[in-house]
Amino acid sequence: MKKILFLTFNFLLVTSLFSLSYLEETYNTGVKQFQDGNYKSAVDSFDAVISTATKKNRDFLKKAYLYRADSMSELLQLDDALKEYVKITEKFPNTNESLRARLGIGLIYYKKNNYEKAREYLLNFVKRFPGTKITDDAQYWVGMLHFKNKNFKKATVSFNALVRNYPKSDYAADGWLRLGDSYFNLKKYKQAKNLYRKVLAKYPASPQAEFALYSVGRVYETEGAVFDAISVYVQFAEKYPTSQLSPEITYQVAEYFYKKKDYDKAARYFEQIASNFPEHNLAEDANFIRSKIYYKTGQPAAAINSFQKFVEEYPLSKNYAEAMLYIGNCYLDSSDYKKAIENYNIGLKLETSDSEIFAMMKYNSGVACEKIGNTLEAEKCYSEILYRYPKSLAAAEMYLRRGSEFERSGDYFAAIENYELAATLSKNKGIGNAESINGLLSTSDENLGAVAQKKAADCYFMQKKYKEAAREYLKVVYLFSDSQYVPESHYMSARASEEIGFIKDAKQNYEIVKKRYSDTQWAKKATERLQELNKK
CATH class of the missing domain: 1.25.40.10 (Tetratricopeptide repeat domain)
Incomplete structure (x- = not known):
């Protein structure tokens, strides 16, 4: 009899130990699945724990219930998750799991876009449980609730409360960032920029630092400080080359340098996009413009290959x-x-x-x-x-060619007519020296309009129609202000004015050439003419 009792006791002991081992193993498996983002499998694991556990396994049980509810929330099974959280508050009152479940209920309403219910639960949580380890969570989500609903003033109050009252919170870095975002949306750019810089200073290695750096650039861009914005974006492209924000930001940087004709830098950033994000929709444009840079920098073989x-x-x-x-x-x-x-x-x-x-x-x-x-x-x-x-850039090229032919034959009237057509067409297409990033212009095409306009003025000058010449040269200056022909046109307008006795106008244009274009031959000539005129 004693032997039977002994065997029975051992059997029950082994069974109990096996059961505990199974529960622990299944529970740990569920936790790992949850941490890995495999929420569906996690629900199954925690279901197994809940169905197997007894009252003696209360610790495993309450944790499994909470994990199961959290998994459902992550799967956006919001109604089921809500029921589970409510069940936890009823089954396990006055426990840490019950507290977390109360927060979970508020977050479910947040995910459901039920603004009033979410606000009620989250604010109530902050007031009722001010000193818990997860009160900062609730405070953060109150701020996010206001932010999500574009109530940015209230968001600033909530995020301020978070970073001031819970400076060591896991949400602190994000709180500072969101506080900056709230001020940005309120168009208080100075405060926003200072807050973004605070994130960079306090949390340089955090994920929030990446967004803070981008946001500093965004503030500058919104304020119209393009150079400062690009300087920040360059830092971003160098520091976070594989960031999800990087393709658009790097493209802006590349485009900026491309328009500035700094082709070496532009090429480097276009290559960075194509290399790091080959599947991104900007990769195609980046590869295309990189090819154009080979052409623009006089590398025909590389351009053809590219x-x-x-x-x-x-x-x-x-x-x-x-x-x-x-x-x-x-x-x-x-x-x-x-x-x-x-x-x-x-x-x-x-x-x-x-x-x-x-x-x-x-x-x-x-x-x-x-x-x-x-x-x-x-x-x-x-x-x-x-x-x-008839209105294409190619037609403008044709009119320029025809104008040159008429000029060579001495038919200045026809030459001027064709030159003016070429200049008008090119100006209407946006040509001066300003090219859109995907424009069709080659280096020689960029000055097409300015060349045509200057040639029309030259024809008037050669005919000694100085009044018309002075006017047409100034059109080069004002219509094609970035052209390489601007210094010469200023000078020639002054020469034409001088020929018809408009000495004041002539001196004014010579002074402009002398001061603005001091490193050109036209500045030297303008200085000589001014000296001659001042002798008279």
């Missing part, structure tokens, strides 16, 4: 036809006219809604045909441009 890779990688790209235009241009610039025509013809067969690309390919194809002596085909191309694309 554009060919581009059309192979992006056969459906909106920039396909333009890539073929640039490949043709590279061959044209290298005097390989047959290859140029071949690539232009490939591009002309493509479907594109951009008539500018077609017109430019037709024009350049005509130039190539002319170079190999096929004047008949060249004239066909030129005629088609003026007939089908």
Whole structure:
């Protein structure tokens, strides 16, 4: 009998130990699944713990209930999660799990976008339980609730309470960041910028520092301080090259340097986008503009290779036809006219809604045909441009060519007419020296309008029509203000004014050239003219 009792006791002991071991193992598995974001499996594991545990396993039981509710919340099974949290407050009152469940109820209403209920639960939690380890959580979510509902003034109050009352909270860094965001949305940019810099100073290694640095740049950009914004964005691109924010920010940096014609820096940042984010929708544009930089910096072989890779990688790209235009241009610039025509013809067969690309390919194809002596085909191309694309950049090129031909023959009236058409077309297309990042302009094209306008003024000057010449030269200055021809045009306007006795106007323009363009030959000439005029 004693032996039977002994065996029974051992059996019950082993069974109890096995049961505890199973519970602990299953519970730990569920915790790991939760931490790994595998919430569905975590729910199953905690279900197993709850169905197996007895009253003796109360500690495992209450924790399993809470984890199960949290898992449901993460899975956005909000109604089920809400029921579970309520059940925890009833089954395990006055416990840490009950406290967390109360917070969980507030967060469920937050996720449900039930503003009033969420505010009620979260504010009530902060008031009823001011000294707990999770009161800062509730305070943070009160702030987020106001922020989410665009009540930024109340958000500043809540986030201020968080960072002042709970400076060591896990939410402190995010609290400072959100406080900055709240002020930003209130258009209080100075306060916002100071708060973002505080995040950078206090939490330099935190995830929030990344967003804070970006936000400093965003403040500068909103204030119109473009240079300061770009300086910050450059820091961001260097420090966080693989950030989810990096493609757009790096693209802004690359675009900025591209427009400033700092092509080395632009190329580096475009390459960074293409290399780090090959699947991002900006990678295509980055690769395309990187190819253009090879062309603009006089590297035709590299440009051809880069554009060919581009059309192979992006056969459906909106920039396909333009890539073929640039490949043709590279061959044209290298005097390989047959290859140029071949690539232009490939591009002309493509479907594109951009008539500018077609017109430019037709024009350049005509130039190539002319170079190999096929004047008949060249004239066909030129005629088609003026007939089908009369307002295109290519037409402006045509009018500039015609103007030069008329000028050489001494027909200044016809020359001026064609030059003015070219200048007007190019100005209407936005050409001066300012190019949109995806514009069709080559380096020589950028000054097309300024060249045409200056040539029209030259024709007036050569005819001794000085009043008209003075006026037309000033058009170069004001319509094409970034052009390399501005110093010369200022000087020539002064010369024309001098010829008709407008000495005051002449002196004024000479002084402008002397002061603004002191490192040019025109400044030297202007100084000489001023000395001559002052002698009289």
